[in-house]
Amino acid sequence: MDEYRKFAGVYDILLYPFLHSVRVKTTHIASQLQPKSIIDICCGTGKQLKYLKSHGFENLEGIDLSVSMLNQTQKGENPVNCREGDATAMDIPDNSYDMGIISYALHEKPKETAQQIVREATRIIRPSGYLLVVDYAPDNAVNSLAKGMVHAVERIAGKDHYHYFKKYNQYKGMDGLLPAEKLDQLHGFNLGTSQLRVYKM
């Protein structure tokens, strides 16, 4: 079942106020790191890749499970190259990309699934490449207005999404998912409702 079928057409418009600054920040970081190839894992509508493409990046690819989200990748001025695939078991050779991005995909998954997506990402990024992960900051790191807004969005996204989002909060978000001792963190930013981390492989 395509969980995003109902939202795919309005996803980018609805979330623009929350996500625009994150897309810009991600593009800025990529401009500093200068990867020659980037894969967006769980790319959704391909919006982050479109920002990167409009800033001159080439060799951009995305992978996602949702056909309705993937259909959106072809719309607008900067269509991007994305394909259907499961991020927990990607049909991609080891060490294929200079950089991987995972944005807002981990909070809505069971912890083991989220960690498997990260493991797969680290497999397909080459040594000395980068993994950029951006996702919600846990409740204890945001003010009550931000917390209310994010909880409202996740409730609308559906029962399962909200269930796993609450679990994500219980284990303190990205810090609970991505133990510092296993990944070499290069940068960390708090971006209002979100946290962004860059890891070096």
Ligand SMILES: C[S@@+](CC[C@H](N)C(=O)[O-])C[C@H]1O[C@@H](n2cnc3c(N)ncnc32)[C@H](O)[C@@H]1O
């Ligand atoms: C909240 S959306 C985020 C999309 C995009 N990364 C963004 O920043 O807007 C989560 C995306 O993860 C995708 N997804 C969830 N599980 C996946 C999996 N196992 N493999 C590939 N994509 C998956 C969903 O289809 C959806 O497009």
